[in-house]
Amino acid sequence: MPWIITAVVVVAVIAVIVLYNGLVGRRKEVDNAWAQIDVQLKRRCDLIPNLVETVKGYAAHESGVLERVTQARSAAIAPHRDTAGRIEAESNLSGALRNLMIHVEAYPQLKANQNFLALQEELTSTENRITFARQHYNDTATDYNTAIALFPACIFASMFNFREAPLWQITEAADREVPKVKF
Numbered sequence: 001m002p003w004i005i006t007a008v009v010v011v012a013v014i015a016v017i018v019l020y021n022g023l024v025g026r027r028k029e030v031d032n033a034w035a036q037i038d039v040q041l042k043r044r045c046d047l048i049p050n051l052v053e054t055v056k057g058y059a060a061h062e063s064g065v066l067e068r069v070t071q072a073r074s075a076a077i078a079p080h081r082d083t084a085g086r087i088e089a090e091s092n093l094s095g096a097l098r099n100l101m102i103h104v105e106a107y108p109q110l111k112a113n114q115n116f117l118a119l120q121e122e123l124t125s126t127e128n129r130i131t132f133a134r135q136h137y138n139d140t141a142t143d144y145n146t147a148i149a150l151f152p153a154c155i156f157a158s159m160f161n162f163r164e165a166p167l168w169q170i171t172e173a174a175d176r177e178v179p180k181v182k183f
Helices: 002-058 060-077 083-104 114-149 153-159
Strands: none
Touching: 002 060, 002 083, 002 114, 002 153, 060 083, 083 114, 114 153
16 A cells, blocks of 8 residues: 555656656747847847948938937847847837838938848848747747646646746737738
8 A cells, every 4th residue: 555655656746847847848948939039139130220320321311210210229139127028129129110111212212222222131031030030939939838828737837937928929000901012
């Protein structure tokens, strides 16, 4: 009889260890996915000063737009307490960049400038990388969030302070609009 009790206790301890290690592994995957986004966001922030300087030469009276991009960039590279704050700052930066590109359409000589075209291509490439990194992060965060919500892991997740990872979601109405195509 004591062997049965000992065996049950050993199996229970092993189950808790396996659950805990599985949750830690998933949390590390979420951290890694966020780090991949962070690399691409840094790349984008590094491109912005060059883009702003190029546009300044052609569109001096668009200083309000340029100032909003600069402020949004500063907010994006500032330290954040949590992932949700960083997501919000990056969303604001995306909106400011989108607004800048809309204003650039009024300057044909700027759109023909090789330096601007190279920066625009680099920014577009970076935005695509950010999109793929966000998708990977959301997939990983969803897997992790599901793992900490399922029984019996939810019991141990709350005991060991595993918290739900925020998802990167569309926050601006302009991002939800369908683009208009004209021929």
